[in-house]
Amino acid sequence: xxxxxxxxxxxxxxxxxxxxxxxxxxxxxxxxxxxxxxxxxxxxxxxxxxxxxxxxxxxxxxxxxxxxxxxxxxxxxxxxxxxxxxxxxxxxxxxxxxxxxxxxxxxxxxxxxxxxxxxxxxxxxxxxxxxxxxxxxxxxxxxxxxxxxxxxxxxxxxxxxxxxxxxxxxxxxxxxxxxxxxxxxxxxxxxxxxxxxxxxxxxxxxxxxxxxxxxxxxxxxxxxxxxxxxxxxxxxxxx
Amino acid sequence: xxxxxxxxxxxxxxxxxxxxxxxxxxxxxxxxxxxxxxxxxxxxxxxxxxxxxxxxxxxxxxxxxxxxxxxxxxxxxxxxxxxxxxxxxxxxxxxxxxxxxxxxxxxxxxxxxxxxxxxxxxxxxxxxxxxxxxxxxxxxxxxxxxxxxxxxxxxxxxxxxxxxxxxxxxxxxxxxxxxxxxxxxxxxxxxxxxxxxxxxxxxxxxxxxxxxxxxxxxxxxxxxxxxxxxxxxxxxxxx
Numbered sequence: 001x002x003x004x005x006x007x008x009x010x011x012x013x014x015x016x017x018x019x020x021x022x023x024x025x026x027x028x029x030x031x032x033x034x035x036x037x038x039x040x041x042x043x044x045x046x047x048x049x050x051x052x053x054x055x056x057x058x059x060x061x062x063x064x065x066x067x068x069x070x071x072x073x074x075x076x077x078x079x080x081x082x083x084x085x086x087x088x089x090x091x092x093x094x095x096x097x098x099x100x101x102x103x104x105x106x107x108x109x110x111x112x113x114x115x116x117x118x119x120x121x122x123x124x125x126x127x128x129x130x131x132x133x134x135x136x137x138x139x140x141x142x143x144x145x146x147x148x149x150x151x152x153x154x155x156x157x158x159x160x161x162x163x164x165x166x167x168x169x170x171x172x173x174x175x176x177x178x179x180x181x182x183x184x185x186x187x188x189x190x191x192x193x194x195x196x197x198x199x200x201x202x203x204x205x206x207x208x209x210x211x212x213x214x215x216x217x218x219x220x221x222x223x224x225x226x227x228x229x230x231x232x233x234x235x236x237x238x239x
Numbered sequence: 240x241x242x243x244x245x246x247x248x249x250x251x252x253x254x255x256x257x258x259x260x261x262x263x264x265x266x267x268x269x270x271x272x273x274x275x276x277x278x279x280x281x282x283x284x285x286x287x288x289x290x291x292x293x294x295x296x297x298x299x300x301x302x303x304x305x306x307x308x309x310x311x312x313x314x315x316x317x318x319x320x321x322x323x324x325x326x327x328x329x330x331x332x333x334x335x336x337x338x339x340x341x342x343x344x345x346x347x348x349x350x351x352x353x354x355x356x357x358x359x360x361x362x363x364x365x366x367x368x369x370x371x372x373x374x375x376x377x378x379x380x381x382x383x384x385x386x387x388x389x390x391x392x393x394x395x396x397x398x399x400x401x402x403x404x405x406x407x408x409x410x411x412x413x414x415x416x417x418x419x420x421x422x423x424x425x426x427x428x429x430x431x432x433x434x435x436x437x438x439x440x441x442x443x444x445x446x447x448x449x450x451x452x453x454x455x456x457x458x459x460x461x462x463x464x465x466x467x468x469x470x471x472x473x474x475x476x477x478x
Contacts, residue, residue, distance in 0.1 A: 072413070124376055134413035137363055137388040149376040149389045154411065172393065174311070174373035 001238050004224070007179050008199060008237070011119060012128035012151065012169050014160075014184035015136065016051075017208045019127075020106035020143060023047050027210075029102045033095075041086055044210050049085065051209075053078035058130065058159040068157045070132040076100045103131070104138035109205065113144055115230020122239035124148045128169050128182070130159050161192025170196070181224070183233065187216050190223055201225035201233060240477050243463070246418050247438060247476070250358060251367035251390065251408050253399075253423035254375060255290075256447045258366075259345035259382060262286050266449070268341045272334075280325055283449050288324065290448075292317035297369065297398040307396045309371040315339045342370070343377035348444065352383055354469020361478035363387045367408050367421070369398050400431025409435070420463070422472065426455050429462055440464035440472060 016022055023044075030043035057074040060066045079100050083091065091099065119125050125146075127136050130153045140147055153159045156168035170177050177197030184190050185208060190200040200223040208215045218226050227233035255261055262283075269282035296313040299305045318339050322330065330338070358364050364385075366375050369392045379386055392398050395407035409416050416436030423429050424447060429439040439462040447454045457465050466472035 070413075120380075124380070126376070132413070133388065133390075133411040137365070137412070141359075141363070141387055147388075148380055149372065149386075151372075155394060172372040173376070174309075174371070 001236075004178075004199065005237060008123065008181050009175050009179040010124035010126060010173050011181045011183050011201075012126050012166075012173075012193070012198070014182070014186065014189050015127055015129035015131055015139070016103075016106070017205055018183065018185040018203060019112050019145060020108050020139065021205075021207070022051055022103070022106050023208060023210045023213070025106045026050060026102055029099070029105070033099060037089075037091075039088060041088060044212075046082065046086055048209060048213065049082045050075070050078055053082065062159060062162065070135075070154060071103070071130055072100070072132055072135055075103055101138075104135050105142050106139055108143040108145060109229070111229035111231050113146065115232075115234050116146055118234035118239050119230065119237065120146060120148060122237065123181075124173065126151050126169070126173065128160075128165070129153065130165075161188050161195075163192065163196050166193050166196045166198060170198075181237075185216060187218065187222075194223075199224045201227055203227050203229060203233065240475075243417075243438065244476060247362065247420050248414055248418040249363035249365060249412050250420045250422050250440075251365050251405075251412075251432070251437070252355075253421070253425060253428050254366055254368035254370055254378070255342075255345070256444055257422065257424040257442060258351050258384060259347050259378065260444075260446070261290055261342070261345050262447060262449045262452070264345045265289060265341055268338070268344070272338060276328075276330075278327060280327060283451075285321065285325055287448060287452065288321045289314070289317055292320070301398060301401065309374075309393060310342070310369055311339070311371055311374055314342055340377075343374050344381050345378055347382040347384060348468070350468035350470050352385065354471075354473050355385055357473035357478050358469065358476065359385060359387060361476065362420075363412065365390050365408070365412065367399075367404070368392065369404075400427050400434075402431065402435050405432050405435045405437060409437075420476075424455060426457065426461075433462075438463045440466055442466050442468060442472065 026047035027043045030046055034041050061069055116125055125148050127147050127150045129136055132154045133152045136150045151169045153165045156164040158164040181199045181201050182193035183201045185203050185205040194200050202218040202223045206215050227236055265286035266282045269285055273280050300308055355364055364387050366386050366389045368375055371393045372391045375389045390408045392404045395403040397403040420438045420440050421429055421432030422440045424442050424444040433439050441457040441462045445454050466475055
Protein backbone atom coordinates (compact mmCIF):
# COMPACT_ATOMS: atom_id res chain seq x y z
CA UNK A 1 0.00 0.00 0.00
CA UNK A 2 1.35 3.42 -0.89
CA UNK A 3 1.74 6.01 1.84
CA UNK A 4 -0.99 8.39 0.59
CA UNK A 5 -3.42 5.53 0.90
CA UNK A 6 -3.11 5.48 4.68
CA UNK A 7 -4.89 8.83 4.88
CA UNK A 8 -7.95 7.60 2.95
CA UNK A 9 -11.01 7.51 5.23
CA UNK A 10 -13.91 7.26 2.80
CA UNK A 11 -14.70 6.09 -0.70
CA UNK A 12 -17.28 7.98 -2.76
CA UNK A 13 -18.52 5.73 -5.49
CA UNK A 14 -20.19 6.48 -8.81
CA UNK A 15 -23.25 4.33 -9.47
CA UNK A 16 -24.62 4.11 -13.05
CA UNK A 17 -22.14 1.99 -14.96
CA UNK A 18 -19.59 1.70 -12.13
CA UNK A 19 -21.75 -0.22 -9.65
CA UNK A 20 -24.80 -1.15 -11.70
CA UNK A 21 -25.17 -2.52 -15.22
CA UNK A 22 -27.79 -0.26 -16.80
CA UNK A 23 -27.31 -1.74 -20.29
CA UNK A 24 -28.21 -5.36 -19.49
CA UNK A 25 -31.01 -4.43 -17.14
CA UNK A 26 -32.72 -2.11 -19.62
CA UNK A 27 -32.33 -4.57 -22.49
CA UNK A 28 -33.83 -7.33 -20.36
CA UNK A 29 -36.78 -5.24 -19.14
CA UNK A 30 -37.29 -3.91 -22.67
CA UNK A 31 -37.41 -7.41 -24.10
CA UNK A 32 -39.96 -8.41 -21.49
CA UNK A 33 -42.08 -5.36 -22.30
CA UNK A 34 -41.69 -6.07 -26.03
CA UNK A 35 -42.84 -9.63 -25.53
CA UNK A 36 -45.90 -8.56 -23.50
CA UNK A 37 -46.87 -5.85 -26.02
CA UNK A 38 -45.75 -7.75 -29.16
CA UNK A 39 -43.26 -5.05 -30.18
CA UNK A 40 -40.25 -5.49 -32.45
CA UNK A 41 -37.61 -3.15 -31.07
CA UNK A 42 -33.81 -3.19 -31.03
CA UNK A 43 -33.58 -2.90 -27.25
CA UNK A 44 -29.78 -2.64 -27.26
CA UNK A 45 -30.05 0.46 -29.42
CA UNK A 46 -32.94 1.67 -27.25
CA UNK A 47 -30.92 1.31 -24.03
CA UNK A 48 -28.00 3.22 -25.55
CA UNK A 49 -30.29 5.97 -26.81
CA UNK A 50 -31.85 6.35 -23.34
CA UNK A 51 -28.50 6.52 -21.60
CA UNK A 52 -27.15 8.65 -24.44
CA UNK A 53 -29.75 11.32 -23.70
CA UNK A 54 -28.51 11.68 -20.16
CA UNK A 55 -25.41 13.86 -20.64
CA UNK A 56 -27.21 16.32 -22.95
CA UNK A 57 -30.14 16.55 -20.49
CA UNK A 58 -27.78 17.31 -17.57
CA UNK A 59 -26.07 19.81 -19.82
CA UNK A 60 -29.37 21.68 -20.16
CA UNK A 61 -29.61 21.88 -16.36
CA UNK A 62 -25.95 22.92 -16.11
CA UNK A 63 -26.43 25.74 -18.60
CA UNK A 64 -29.60 26.93 -16.85
CA UNK A 65 -31.91 26.02 -19.76
CA UNK A 66 -33.78 23.85 -17.28
CA UNK A 67 -34.18 24.61 -13.57
CA UNK A 68 -32.81 22.01 -11.16
CA UNK A 69 -34.43 18.74 -12.28
CA UNK A 70 -34.03 15.28 -10.69
CA UNK A 71 -32.66 12.45 -12.83
CA UNK A 72 -36.02 10.67 -12.53
CA UNK A 73 -37.60 13.56 -14.42
CA UNK A 74 -34.73 13.79 -16.95
CA UNK A 75 -35.00 10.03 -17.60
CA UNK A 76 -38.71 10.48 -18.20
CA UNK A 77 -38.23 13.36 -20.66
CA UNK A 78 -35.73 11.28 -22.63
CA UNK A 79 -37.97 8.20 -22.48
CA UNK A 80 -40.95 10.11 -23.88
CA UNK A 81 -38.76 11.28 -26.78
CA UNK A 82 -37.25 7.92 -27.64
CA UNK A 83 -40.54 6.03 -27.42
CA UNK A 84 -41.53 8.23 -30.32
CA UNK A 85 -38.19 7.80 -32.14
CA UNK A 86 -38.50 4.01 -31.87
CA UNK A 87 -42.14 4.17 -32.99
CA UNK A 88 -43.28 2.36 -29.90
CA UNK A 89 -47.06 2.67 -29.83
CA UNK A 90 -48.85 4.27 -26.94
CA UNK A 91 -47.88 2.98 -23.50
CA UNK A 92 -50.23 3.94 -20.70
CA UNK A 93 -49.05 6.46 -18.11
CA UNK A 94 -48.67 3.60 -15.63
CA UNK A 95 -46.54 1.61 -18.07
CA UNK A 96 -44.31 4.60 -18.84
CA UNK A 97 -43.93 5.44 -15.19
CA UNK A 98 -43.06 1.84 -14.33
CA UNK A 99 -40.60 1.52 -17.22
CA UNK A 100 -38.96 4.83 -16.26
CA UNK A 101 -38.27 3.35 -12.85
CA UNK A 102 -36.13 0.61 -14.42
CA UNK A 103 -33.29 2.93 -13.31
CA UNK A 104 -34.31 2.12 -9.71
CA UNK A 105 -34.08 -1.61 -10.47
CA UNK A 106 -30.61 -1.87 -12.05
CA UNK A 107 -28.61 -4.98 -11.23
CA UNK A 108 -25.12 -4.67 -9.74
CA UNK A 109 -22.01 -5.97 -11.48
CA UNK A 110 -21.19 -9.31 -9.86
CA UNK A 111 -18.12 -8.10 -7.92
CA UNK A 112 -19.87 -5.15 -6.25
CA UNK A 113 -21.59 -6.52 -3.17
CA UNK A 114 -18.73 -8.79 -2.10
CA UNK A 115 -16.02 -6.23 -2.79
CA UNK A 116 -17.90 -3.48 -1.06
CA UNK A 117 -18.42 -5.55 2.09
CA UNK A 118 -14.62 -5.95 2.24
CA UNK A 119 -14.07 -2.21 1.74
CA UNK A 120 -16.65 -1.31 4.40
CA UNK A 121 -14.63 -3.10 7.06
CA UNK A 122 -11.99 -0.39 6.73
CA UNK A 123 -13.58 2.63 5.03
CA UNK A 124 -16.80 4.59 4.86
CA UNK A 125 -18.30 3.63 1.52
CA UNK A 126 -20.73 6.23 0.19
CA UNK A 127 -22.64 6.48 -3.07
CA UNK A 128 -21.93 9.71 -4.93
CA UNK A 129 -24.17 9.70 -7.97
CA UNK A 130 -26.11 11.99 -10.24
CA UNK A 131 -29.11 9.79 -9.41
CA UNK A 132 -31.60 11.33 -7.01
CA UNK A 133 -31.78 10.16 -3.39
CA UNK A 134 -34.98 8.13 -3.78
CA UNK A 135 -33.70 6.42 -6.93
CA UNK A 136 -30.43 5.47 -5.18
CA UNK A 137 -32.30 4.29 -2.08
CA UNK A 138 -34.62 2.05 -4.09
CA UNK A 139 -31.71 0.76 -6.16
CA UNK A 140 -29.70 -0.13 -3.06
CA UNK A 141 -32.64 -2.14 -1.72
CA UNK A 142 -33.17 -3.86 -5.06
CA UNK A 143 -29.53 -4.71 -5.64
CA UNK A 144 -28.45 -5.30 -2.04
CA UNK A 145 -25.76 -2.61 -2.20
CA UNK A 146 -24.49 -2.13 1.35
CA UNK A 147 -23.79 1.63 1.31
CA UNK A 148 -22.75 3.27 4.55
CA UNK A 149 -24.57 6.35 3.29
CA UNK A 150 -26.06 7.65 0.10
CA UNK A 151 -24.96 11.03 -1.24
CA UNK A 152 -26.35 12.51 -4.41
CA UNK A 153 -25.90 15.40 -6.80
CA UNK A 154 -29.41 16.28 -5.63
CA UNK A 155 -27.97 17.45 -2.30
CA UNK A 156 -25.79 19.98 -4.12
CA UNK A 157 -28.36 20.76 -6.84
CA UNK A 158 -25.52 20.41 -9.32
CA UNK A 159 -24.56 17.49 -11.54
CA UNK A 160 -21.15 15.81 -11.60
CA UNK A 161 -18.57 16.71 -12.70
CA UNK A 162 -19.47 20.17 -11.29
CA UNK A 163 -17.17 20.81 -8.33
CA UNK A 164 -20.09 21.60 -6.02
CA UNK A 165 -21.07 17.91 -5.94
CA UNK A 166 -17.66 16.75 -4.66
CA UNK A 167 -17.36 19.70 -2.28
CA UNK A 168 -20.79 18.98 -0.80
CA UNK A 169 -19.84 15.33 -0.33
CA UNK A 170 -16.61 16.24 1.48
CA UNK A 171 -18.50 18.69 3.69
CA UNK A 172 -21.20 16.15 4.62
CA UNK A 173 -18.60 13.44 5.29
CA UNK A 174 -16.69 16.00 7.37
CA UNK A 175 -13.46 15.03 5.62
CA UNK A 176 -10.73 16.84 3.75
CA UNK A 177 -10.71 16.02 0.00
CA UNK A 178 -7.34 14.17 0.07
CA UNK A 179 -8.82 11.65 2.51
CA UNK A 180 -11.58 10.74 0.06
CA UNK A 181 -11.15 8.33 -2.85
CA UNK A 182 -13.55 8.79 -5.77
CA UNK A 183 -14.25 5.47 -7.49
CA UNK A 184 -15.68 5.47 -11.01
CA UNK A 185 -15.62 3.86 -14.44
CA UNK A 186 -15.66 7.29 -16.09
CA UNK A 187 -12.70 9.56 -16.65
CA UNK A 188 -14.65 12.85 -16.48
CA UNK A 189 -16.04 11.97 -13.04
CA UNK A 190 -12.57 11.19 -11.67
CA UNK A 191 -11.16 14.33 -13.27
CA UNK A 192 -13.91 16.40 -11.61
CA UNK A 193 -13.15 14.83 -8.23
CA UNK A 194 -9.41 15.30 -8.67
CA UNK A 195 -9.94 18.99 -9.45
CA UNK A 196 -11.22 19.52 -5.88
CA UNK A 197 -8.46 17.39 -4.33
CA UNK A 198 -9.97 13.89 -4.06
CA UNK A 199 -7.87 10.83 -4.76
CA UNK A 200 -9.08 8.75 -7.71
CA UNK A 201 -9.63 5.07 -8.53
CA UNK A 202 -10.65 3.87 -11.98
CA UNK A 203 -12.53 0.60 -12.45
CA UNK A 204 -12.99 -0.31 -16.11
CA UNK A 205 -16.42 -1.59 -17.12
CA UNK A 206 -15.78 -2.67 -20.71
CA UNK A 207 -19.35 -3.92 -21.09
CA UNK A 208 -21.01 -0.75 -19.78
CA UNK A 209 -22.37 0.10 -23.24
CA UNK A 210 -22.92 -3.54 -24.22
CA UNK A 211 -20.67 -5.90 -26.19
CA UNK A 212 -20.23 -3.47 -29.08
CA UNK A 213 -20.13 -0.29 -27.01
CA UNK A 214 -17.22 1.98 -26.28
CA UNK A 215 -16.33 2.26 -22.61
CA UNK A 216 -13.72 4.48 -20.97
CA UNK A 217 -10.26 3.01 -20.46
CA UNK A 218 -7.28 4.19 -18.43
CA UNK A 219 -3.57 3.53 -18.36
CA UNK A 220 -1.12 3.30 -15.48
CA UNK A 221 -0.53 6.80 -14.17
CA UNK A 222 -3.82 8.29 -15.32
CA UNK A 223 -5.34 7.90 -11.84
CA UNK A 224 -4.10 7.07 -8.34
CA UNK A 225 -5.43 3.52 -8.59
CA UNK A 226 -6.62 1.35 -11.45
CA UNK A 227 -8.47 -1.73 -10.22
CA UNK A 228 -10.04 -4.58 -12.20
CA UNK A 229 -13.15 -4.61 -10.02
CA UNK A 230 -14.27 -3.99 -6.42
CA UNK A 231 -12.50 -7.11 -5.12
CA UNK A 232 -9.24 -5.94 -6.68
CA UNK A 233 -9.82 -2.45 -5.25
CA UNK A 234 -10.31 -3.97 -1.79
CA UNK A 235 -7.11 -5.97 -2.19
CA UNK A 236 -5.12 -2.93 -3.34
CA UNK A 237 -6.43 -0.97 -0.34
CA UNK A 238 -5.53 -3.76 2.09
CA UNK A 239 -9.08 -4.60 3.07
CA UNK B 240 -53.71 -3.30 10.00
CA UNK B 241 -55.71 -0.11 9.62
CA UNK B 242 -56.47 1.16 6.15
CA UNK B 243 -54.29 4.30 6.32
CA UNK B 244 -51.33 2.02 7.01
CA UNK B 245 -51.50 0.52 3.53
CA UNK B 246 -50.38 3.83 2.03
CA UNK B 247 -47.21 4.00 4.16
CA UNK B 248 -44.11 3.62 1.97
CA UNK B 249 -41.31 4.87 4.22
CA UNK B 250 -40.44 5.24 7.89
CA UNK B 251 -38.34 8.21 8.99
CA UNK B 252 -36.79 7.39 12.31
CA UNK B 253 -35.42 9.62 15.06
CA UNK B 254 -32.04 8.47 16.34
CA UNK B 255 -30.77 9.88 19.70
CA UNK B 256 -32.89 8.19 22.37
CA UNK B 257 -35.22 6.40 19.94
CA UNK B 258 -32.65 4.13 18.25
CA UNK B 259 -29.56 4.62 20.41
CA UNK B 260 -29.07 4.75 24.16
CA UNK B 261 -26.98 7.88 24.70
CA UNK B 262 -27.29 7.75 28.49
CA UNK B 263 -25.71 4.31 29.08
CA UNK B 264 -23.04 4.82 26.44
CA UNK B 265 -21.89 8.16 27.82
CA UNK B 266 -21.92 6.94 31.41
CA UNK B 267 -19.86 3.90 30.40
CA UNK B 268 -17.30 5.89 28.39
CA UNK B 269 -17.16 8.52 31.13
CA UNK B 270 -16.46 5.89 33.76
CA UNK B 271 -13.67 4.48 31.63
CA UNK B 272 -12.18 7.94 31.16
CA UNK B 273 -12.57 8.63 34.89
CA UNK B 274 -10.76 5.42 35.72
CA UNK B 275 -7.88 6.20 33.33
CA UNK B 276 -7.54 9.77 34.62
CA UNK B 277 -8.39 9.00 38.28
CA UNK B 278 -11.36 11.39 38.32
CA UNK B 279 -14.32 11.27 40.70
CA UNK B 280 -17.29 12.40 38.64
CA UNK B 281 -21.02 11.64 38.77
CA UNK B 282 -21.16 10.44 35.14
CA UNK B 283 -24.95 9.98 35.22
CA UNK B 284 -25.34 13.65 36.05
CA UNK B 285 -22.64 14.49 33.48
CA UNK B 286 -24.45 12.57 30.70
CA UNK B 287 -27.72 14.33 31.51
CA UNK B 288 -26.02 17.73 31.57
CA UNK B 289 -24.46 17.08 28.16
CA UNK B 290 -27.71 15.96 26.61
CA UNK B 291 -29.53 18.71 28.49
CA UNK B 292 -27.46 21.33 26.72
CA UNK B 293 -28.62 20.11 23.35
CA UNK B 294 -32.08 21.70 23.11
CA UNK B 295 -30.85 25.14 24.24
CA UNK B 296 -27.94 24.97 21.77
CA UNK B 297 -30.28 24.14 18.88
CA UNK B 298 -32.52 26.94 20.09
CA UNK B 299 -29.65 29.38 19.60
CA UNK B 300 -29.31 28.19 15.99
CA UNK B 301 -33.08 28.34 15.51
CA UNK B 302 -33.21 31.94 16.77
CA UNK B 303 -30.27 32.97 14.58
CA UNK B 304 -27.94 33.66 17.53
CA UNK B 305 -25.61 31.11 15.97
CA UNK B 306 -25.23 30.49 12.22
CA UNK B 307 -26.01 26.96 11.01
CA UNK B 308 -23.84 24.71 13.19
CA UNK B 309 -23.52 20.92 13.02
CA UNK B 310 -24.43 18.87 16.10
CA UNK B 311 -20.77 17.76 16.36
CA UNK B 312 -19.83 21.39 16.99
CA UNK B 313 -22.77 22.00 19.35
CA UNK B 314 -21.84 18.89 21.34
CA UNK B 315 -18.30 20.20 21.61
CA UNK B 316 -19.40 23.66 22.83
CA UNK B 317 -21.53 22.02 25.53
CA UNK B 318 -18.74 19.59 26.45
CA UNK B 319 -16.24 22.40 26.92
CA UNK B 320 -18.71 24.14 29.26
CA UNK B 321 -19.57 21.12 31.37
CA UNK B 322 -15.99 19.93 31.72
CA UNK B 323 -15.55 23.20 33.58
CA UNK B 324 -18.80 22.86 35.55
CA UNK B 325 -17.77 19.38 36.71
CA UNK B 326 -14.28 20.62 37.55
CA UNK B 327 -12.69 18.04 35.30
CA UNK B 328 -9.05 18.97 34.99
CA UNK B 329 -7.49 19.71 31.63
CA UNK B 330 -8.08 17.09 28.95
CA UNK B 331 -5.88 17.34 25.90
CA UNK B 332 -7.40 18.46 22.61
CA UNK B 333 -7.17 14.85 21.38
CA UNK B 334 -8.95 13.56 24.47
CA UNK B 335 -11.74 16.15 24.16
CA UNK B 336 -12.14 15.49 20.48
CA UNK B 337 -12.28 11.73 21.04
CA UNK B 338 -14.75 12.05 23.93
CA UNK B 339 -16.94 14.40 21.87
CA UNK B 340 -17.23 11.65 19.29
CA UNK B 341 -18.87 9.34 21.85
CA UNK B 342 -22.04 10.52 20.07
CA UNK B 343 -20.76 8.62 17.00
CA UNK B 344 -20.33 5.47 19.10
CA UNK B 345 -23.73 5.18 20.78
CA UNK B 346 -25.09 1.67 21.24
CA UNK B 347 -28.51 0.76 19.88
CA UNK B 348 -31.39 -0.36 22.09
CA UNK B 349 -31.52 -4.16 21.85
CA UNK B 350 -34.69 -4.36 19.71
CA UNK B 351 -33.48 -1.96 17.02
CA UNK B 352 -31.43 -4.03 14.59
CA UNK B 353 -33.76 -7.03 14.55
CA UNK B 354 -36.94 -4.95 14.34
CA UNK B 355 -35.54 -2.72 11.63
CA UNK B 356 -34.52 -5.69 9.47
CA UNK B 357 -38.17 -6.82 9.60
CA UNK B 358 -39.43 -3.34 8.71
CA UNK B 359 -36.96 -3.02 5.82
CA UNK B 360 -38.51 -6.02 4.08
CA UNK B 361 -41.63 -3.92 3.48
CA UNK B 362 -40.68 -0.25 3.88
CA UNK B 363 -37.90 2.20 3.19
CA UNK B 364 -36.36 2.84 6.60
CA UNK B 365 -34.50 6.16 6.78
CA UNK B 366 -32.80 7.96 9.63
CA UNK B 367 -34.18 11.46 10.20
CA UNK B 368 -32.08 12.98 12.93
CA UNK B 369 -30.68 16.26 14.13
CA UNK B 370 -27.30 14.52 14.06
CA UNK B 371 -25.04 15.49 11.17
CA UNK B 372 -24.52 13.13 8.25
CA UNK B 373 -21.02 12.02 9.24
CA UNK B 374 -22.07 11.38 12.84
CA UNK B 375 -25.04 9.27 11.70
CA UNK B 376 -22.89 7.39 9.18
CA UNK B 377 -20.25 6.53 11.78
CA UNK B 378 -22.93 5.59 14.30
CA UNK B 379 -24.63 3.25 11.82
CA UNK B 380 -21.32 1.47 11.21
CA UNK B 381 -20.61 1.24 14.94
CA UNK B 382 -24.05 0.01 15.93
CA UNK B 383 -24.87 -2.06 12.83
CA UNK B 384 -28.01 -0.06 12.09
CA UNK B 385 -29.21 -1.17 8.67
CA UNK B 386 -30.60 2.14 7.33
CA UNK B 387 -31.82 2.22 3.75
CA UNK B 388 -30.66 5.82 3.72
CA UNK B 389 -29.55 8.48 6.14
CA UNK B 390 -31.32 11.84 6.18
CA UNK B 391 -30.33 14.62 8.52
CA UNK B 392 -31.40 18.04 9.67
CA UNK B 393 -28.08 19.08 8.14
CA UNK B 394 -29.58 18.63 4.66
CA UNK B 395 -32.26 21.23 5.49
CA UNK B 396 -29.98 23.39 7.64
CA UNK B 397 -32.80 23.47 10.16
CA UNK B 398 -33.27 21.47 13.35
CA UNK B 399 -36.30 19.34 14.15
CA UNK B 400 -39.06 20.09 14.93
CA UNK B 401 -38.77 22.87 12.30
CA UNK B 402 -41.04 21.93 9.41
CA UNK B 403 -38.23 22.33 6.86
CA UNK B 404 -36.58 19.12 8.13
CA UNK B 405 -39.66 16.96 7.49
CA UNK B 406 -40.43 18.71 4.20
CA UNK B 407 -36.86 18.15 2.97
CA UNK B 408 -37.09 14.46 3.91
CA UNK B 409 -40.38 14.02 2.01
CA UNK B 410 -38.90 15.79 -1.01
CA UNK B 411 -35.74 13.63 -1.02
CA UNK B 412 -37.76 10.44 -0.55
CA UNK B 413 -40.03 11.65 -3.37
CA UNK B 414 -43.08 10.79 -1.25
CA UNK B 415 -46.18 12.63 -0.10
CA UNK B 416 -46.17 13.27 3.68
CA UNK B 417 -49.13 10.94 4.43
CA UNK B 418 -47.14 8.00 3.05
CA UNK B 419 -44.33 8.60 5.57
CA UNK B 420 -44.42 7.41 9.16
CA UNK B 421 -42.25 9.36 11.62
CA UNK B 422 -41.01 7.11 14.43
CA UNK B 423 -39.74 8.69 17.64
CA UNK B 424 -39.63 8.47 21.42
CA UNK B 425 -40.28 12.22 21.68
CA UNK B 426 -43.64 13.95 21.48
CA UNK B 427 -42.32 17.23 20.02
CA UNK B 428 -40.66 15.41 17.09
CA UNK B 429 -43.86 13.55 16.24
CA UNK B 430 -45.90 16.74 16.61
CA UNK B 431 -43.54 18.51 14.20
CA UNK B 432 -43.86 15.69 11.67
CA UNK B 433 -47.65 15.59 12.05
CA UNK B 434 -47.83 19.34 11.38
CA UNK B 435 -46.55 18.73 7.83
CA UNK B 436 -48.79 15.69 7.26
CA UNK B 437 -46.66 12.70 8.26
CA UNK B 438 -48.18 9.78 10.13
CA UNK B 439 -46.72 9.22 13.60
CA UNK B 440 -45.51 6.27 15.71
CA UNK B 441 -44.40 6.65 19.32
CA UNK B 442 -41.97 4.19 20.90
CA UNK B 443 -41.48 4.81 24.62
CA UNK B 444 -37.91 4.66 25.90
CA UNK B 445 -38.48 4.88 29.66
CA UNK B 446 -34.74 4.56 30.36
CA UNK B 447 -33.65 7.26 27.90
CA UNK B 448 -32.60 9.59 30.75
CA UNK B 449 -31.41 6.73 32.98
CA UNK B 450 -33.25 4.90 35.75
CA UNK B 451 -34.23 8.08 37.56
CA UNK B 452 -34.85 10.19 34.45
CA UNK B 453 -38.11 11.46 33.03
CA UNK B 454 -38.91 10.19 29.56
CA UNK B 455 -41.84 11.11 27.32
CA UNK B 456 -44.93 8.95 27.53
CA UNK B 457 -47.99 8.70 25.31
CA UNK B 458 -51.52 7.39 25.61
CA UNK B 459 -53.78 5.65 23.12
CA UNK B 460 -54.98 8.23 20.64
CA UNK B 461 -52.06 10.64 21.03
CA UNK B 462 -50.36 9.29 17.88
CA UNK B 463 -51.31 6.98 15.00
CA UNK B 464 -49.34 4.10 16.49
CA UNK B 465 -47.88 3.41 19.91
CA UNK B 466 -45.44 0.49 19.84
CA UNK B 467 -43.45 -1.07 22.69
CA UNK B 468 -40.31 -1.33 20.55
CA UNK B 469 -39.20 -1.89 16.94
CA UNK B 470 -40.30 -5.54 16.95
CA UNK B 471 -43.78 -4.50 18.08
CA UNK B 472 -43.81 -1.75 15.44
CA UNK B 473 -42.91 -4.32 12.75
CA UNK B 474 -45.71 -6.59 13.99
CA UNK B 475 -48.26 -3.77 14.02
CA UNK B 476 -47.24 -2.86 10.45
CA UNK B 477 -47.50 -6.47 9.27
CA UNK B 478 -43.81 -6.91 8.54
